[in-house]
Amino acid sequence: MPAHPRSAGFALLMLLLAASLLAGAGMRDPQPADEPRFVLAASRMLESGDWLLPRRGSELYADKPPVFMWLLAAARRLTGDWRGAFLLPSWIAALAALWLTGDLARRLWHPAAGRHAALALLACIQFGLQAKRAQIDMVLVAMTTLSLWALLRYLLQQRDWRLLALGTFAAGLGTVTKGVGFLPLLVFLPWLPLRGRIAGVAPASRAGWHALAGVGGFLAGVGVWLGPLLWALGTRDDPAMQAYAAEILWTQTGTRYANAWHHLKPAWYYLQVIATLWLPAALLLPWLLPAWWRRLRRRDPRWVLLLGWSLLVLLFFSASPGKRDVYILPMLPALCVAAGPLLPALLRRRGVQRALVGWLALVAVAALGFGLQAWLGPPDRLVELAARRNLDPATLATLGRWLTALGVVVGACVVACGRQRAGLATVLSMAVLWTVYGVGLVPAVDADSSGRAIMREAGRRIGPDAQLALLGWREQHLLQADRPVLEFGFKRPWHAQWRDASAWLAQAPGQRWLFVLEEALGPCVDRAQAQPLGVSSRRSWWLVPGTAVRAGCRVPPLDPEPEPQPPG
Structure with missing residues (x-):
């Protein structure tokens, strides 16, 4: 480990950031998209005792397996209140993903790489957003990151069958949390050309036993939910359950991927996501991409596996016509691990420092400008826009005050840290952003957004x-x-x-x-x-x-009758 002062400073910084991700928990109710749906299903489980088949009201909910709803119900049992409970699984999953990211980079390179990898992950807007939402995706990221943590250690460091079993188990559990949880297993594809040529890693002495452990781990993971479901299908003559199983196992997996019926986006859509929702870390890509390419040309297995796997995930989701920004979030921890050993040197470069300071200055100016307008005297166009979203002048003024505070504090972080410590200014500013978001912005609109x-x-x-x-x-x-x-x-x-x-x-x-x-x-x-x-x-x-309601009148099919908004 590094010298004690540096370790203590990093620990305090991580505590601050963890607190900022939790800030606002208990101050709002579940809001769309997805949060009310999952809380409703979890609440029904607690009331009925039926943990196998989630329900949305009186109907079976077959869009997602129930694992995330189990976690919500467990959090509700722990806290005794939905407001204090429904954000906990995402927050705990975010902390797990951060630790796994930092620990993997530390094991593959050195402690400084681990610190920078974890902080880079925290500095991405999309990661923070998902950490503060009660959606499945952050729990999925924790599971895929755990799987990669174990599989990469197995492939690059130590052929311990227990690491292989843990990695495949996490992939299996991720699969029954959200269908794409198997994606970490794709890491074996870029490994195949390198097998037997990774320095310091001897081939498994009992390859058959290791293969059995890997397959068994995955089956055990998916069996957490799929096993009881298949047992119930075999022992109950229930047409509703059979329809539920067909919907969730086929329509919501293969059909949804190959022939998506919503969220239709072009093939380049995820480049746009990376360029926006992965800010400010995405600003470093002009420097990271050439550095990664040089290491790939040297066939360094660490970067080959991390970047090769990330590229496969990107191609996998780009090939489907249905796309959402959160789909590629499981890539982000792997890319942060790959960036970890490079960041200490990159953050000393003036171009990188200027890019980060410029972005923070833009955030501060935008927050101040919009905040002061909304607070002190919003223009008619802004008032009309707020009215369309059912925001009254008092709510608009509250949002303005919080945005003004955000702009002031982010600007102060930039001034206090200066250009040479732009990385620290970025991390502190993200902590301020998530605190303001959780304590001020989201609670201000909660009464309307939550229904x-x-x-x-x-x-x-x-x-x-x-x-x-x-x-x-x-x-x-x-x-x-x-x-x-x-x-x-x-x-x-x-x-x-x-x-x-x-x-x-x-x-x-x-x-x-x-x-x-x-x-x-x-x-x-x-x-x-x-x-x-x-x-x-x-x-x-x-x-x-x-x-x-007029007696004897029959309502004909209404045109159009739109389907409810699709789930995440």
Whole structure:
């Protein structure tokens, strides 16, 4: 390890950064995209005791396996409160990914490489964003990074079958967390041309046993969830479960990859993601790429495996027509490990220092400019934009104050650290950004974004004794309802939901109300009696009393009936 003062300073810096990633936990509710859906499924698991099949309301949720929902439910059991629980799995996974990244770089090179690799990962916008969201992707990154940590140690340092089994187990568990968790196994492809020629690593003495350990580890990982599912399919005669298994095992994996029906993007889409969401670390690519190329030409196995695997992942996701920015996030820790030994020298170069200082100055000026405008006197165009997102002037002013504070502190970091310590200024500025984001910006818009405000208004209007049902709803509405509510399905066509809703309303029209999306109102509602409720998540919602539905009227198929927003 380096000298004690340097180690202590790095530890304090990491504690500061870890705290910034957690800042704001407990100050907001689950927000789209994805967070309300996963919390809703986890909540249903806790209530019903059914841990095998996640549900979104009354319907089975077959888009993702339940592993992440298990983690959310465990966090809820630990804390006793959803606000304090739902961000914990992502935060813990982020810390695990950071430690694994730094430790792998340390083992492959030296302690300074480990420190710089971990800090480089923390300095990427996308990593911080996912650490502060209750989505599957950060947990997936922790699992893929653990798998790479073990597999690269096995291939480059020590042919210990336990490392191989751990690596394949983590890949298997990642696969039943999100289908692409198997991707670390692709590291064997760039290793094949190098096998037997890696200095200091003897071939496995019992290759057959090692192969068995690797296969067994992967099967054990996927078996955590797939084993109980297959057992249930073989012992239960349940058509709903069979449809669920077919959907999640085939449609949501192979079909979704090869013939995606949403998030359609061009082949170069991920270059745009790297250039934007991987800032400010992406600013170093003009220096990193030539340095990496020189090491690849020397056939250094460490860079061959790290960069070869990252390129395979990029090609894998680019080949699918369906693309989202978070898909390539598992690449980022590997690239930070590959950059770790180069960063100490690069950060001493004036060009790198100027690029980082220029970016921080741009962030500070933009935050100050927008913040002061929003706080002291927003122009009409900004007021109109805020109104479309259901932000009132008070909320806009709050956002402005926080952005102003962000600009001031980032500017102070640049001045205090100077050009020669631009790397430190960057890391400190990211800590400030995530603290402001978690404590100020997201809580300011939480009432609208989480659906809490509109559901409280619905409850106030209908009174405490009325009954409420949902039609055309989103997960946050069911999660934020102030009373037990009825729903008629999530993916069912609206006209089919209306058949059940009309019958339910007719049983007690004076006491029953329907919370409904404006596009789903249909021709059977007397709008003179219905009440426009407001805008939430950029959609308009209505309250329909039972007396406003015309008796005997049947809602035809509505055109268009858009599918609910696709999950991540």
